[in-house]
Amino acid sequence: MKTILSVQHLTVNLDGHSIIPDLCFELHGQDMLAIIGPNGSGKTVLLRTLLNLLPYQGKIEWVEGTRIGYVPQRVAADRQLPLSVRDLLNAKAHFLKLSQTDTERIVSLTSLTPELLNANIGVLSGGQFQKILIALALLGQPNVILFDEPTASLDELTEERVYELLHRLKEEHGIAVILVSHDLSIVYRNATAVLCIGKNGACFGSPKEVLTPEALEALYSAPPKYYQHLREHHGL
Amino acid sequence: MSWLTHTSAGYSVLLALLFAVAAGLVGSFGLMKRMLLAGDVISHVALPGLGLAFLLKINPLIGAATTLFLGTLLIWHLQKKTGLATENIIGVVFAASLGIGAAVTPNDDIIEALFGKNLAISLFGFLLGTLAAGFIIAAIWNLRDRLVLTLFSPDLAAVTGVNVSRVNLYFLLLFSLTILVGLRFMGSLLTGSLIILPAAIGRRLTNKMSHFLIASCLASTLSVGAGFLLNTTLVSQIWSRTLYRHGCSLIICDQPV
Structure with a gap:
């Protein structure tokens, strides 16, 4: 599949603090890339950097003609x-x-x-x-949508509808999705690639490669709680 | 002679009514940007220029335009540089301007600087004023979608392709231009009022964008019309303008949301 985003050696420092150190990954057309990591690991900062809303070092290259949609975690609208x-x-x-x-x-x-x-x-x-x-x-x-925890304030039914919509956008409209989520079951069921960001560095790969109990324990410094069997029974 | 006076008065009234529409539109977006107080405050940025112009015996509007333009650029630059809210920066620039303005304006001219002066208007002045007011109305209308998106979320606006910083600069410049045109009729105090009060009345009357813009413009136009009427028939110039401020304030307090 065509690469629509290439990130090379991305480094973000804010107020003298290193938030993202030397990150590399790619996004392909119709991918659903999930970004996971503990609170404060820089997931929202990464999304805002990809949108050119924050200063950075390194390379962020969107393929020409990319049209981006963004659903922030919250909007402080009056x-x-x-x-x-x-x-x-x-x-x-x-x-x-x-x-x-x-x-x-x-x-x-x-x-x-x-x-x-x-x-x-x-x-x-x-x-x-x-x-x-x-x-x-x-x-x-x-043709790309960035979602920052799109279901954080939603009830279970509405949350399910949002993920159905995400899935439809990907399958029927060929839209690539970058999704920040804390829900590892959702990530396992929907994502085609996973980027994890934590204190011990970053990892990138398919859900099966990245969402292993060992990797998650290292990422969250705690045993993981997610259910791989959902993919077989409720695969969307 | 009488015909000339009437023509000149007619120009003044027409231009003031057109300006009222511009002030209503600018005030509406100023209210949404929580910059309404800035209307009163930015108008005082003109004071040092007015004072210097009186001292140097040059056209007061040239002085006012110079300090308003420089003050606006200073506000925009400081806002961009420091990331502080616009109202904070405006407050700082206002305090400095008022101090300098009060110090340099001759005592005899202070009332004119604050409350304006009814001068006979020439055809050229009328055309220039009409052009400026028309430009403000057209520019705000043209900017309205970008302003709405920026008001809702600067981040989302930027992702959509809006140059947020440029929109803020354009709005500040239009805001200042509105004040400059208003200074011709009302002085710095009342120009600020005409930006603040009609928008506040409009907001009390409606919850929808288009209705809000129309209500603000109507309130502004009616205020100016009533002001002219009071000024020429019933009470003195300063009293009619003071009554305008207090009358509008009462409307805002009395109307239900």
Whole structure:
């Protein structure tokens, strides 16, 4: 498969602290790359660096024509803004010069109801807000989406729906996904490649190579709790 | 002579109403960026320029434009450099400007600097003002999607392709240009009020973006219209302007959310 992202010797230092030291990995078209690691290991920093939002040393090369969607862990948006969900989607659609049909397609794909579209962003629940962030990321037909713990504030049912959507995006729309997650069962079931970041360095490979009990114990400094059998029974 | 006076007054009223629309739009985005107080404050950045212009006997607007432009660039640069909130930086620049302005403005001219002066307006002045107000309205309209995306999340806006730093600079410059145009009619105190109060009224009336922009512009236009009416019929210039401030404040306090 075609390489769409190549990261070579990436180093990120913030406020004099080394957050990511000398990281190398690649992302191929239709890959679902999961980034795992304990809290504070630099997973969100890595995503923001890949998006060119933070200063870095080394090489980050996206293939030409890459369109990126981003679903952050949280958005510190002012909930007092006089802004409806429709206002927000329209702003992005107008900026990217998308047609009304493009917006309607995303509205349908993410199952946004008319009530939700007309709601002010200040009254949305955590799950609804996450859904809007996903819809916003999908506008503009991205071929790569970066998800930073997309289900952190969601109930189990909504979480399941988000992963179904992720899977559909990958399979039906050929979108590559980079996913930060703490849920190792989800990672094992969905990811095609895993990048682990921890205090003892980084590792990169297929889930079977990386998600071994020994490697996870070294990464988290604790015995792992995940269930490999789910892949066989509930493989999405 | 009387015809000329009427024409000039007509220009003033038309230009003021057009400016009110510009101030309503700029104020709306200023409110969403939590920069409303900055409207009052940035207008004071013009004071040192006004004071120096009075001292040097040159056109006060040239002085005001110079310090407003330099002050705006200083605010943008400091914000980018330090990462502090815009309001913090504006506060610092404001304090310095007010001090310098009060020190250099001759006593006789301080009222004009603060409250403005009703001057007869020439056709050239009218056309220039119309061009400036029209430019502000068109530019804000053109920037509105980028402003909305930046307001929601600077990170998401940047990933979408918006140059967030440039949008912030453009908005600050438009903000300052609005104040500069307003200084022609109202002085630094009331220009700030015209940016703050209509936007606050609009926000109290609605929750939707398009309605909010329209409500702010309407409140602004009605305020200016009522101000002209009061000024020419009932009360003195300074009293009508003071009444404007207090009247708008009462509307904001009385309206339900």
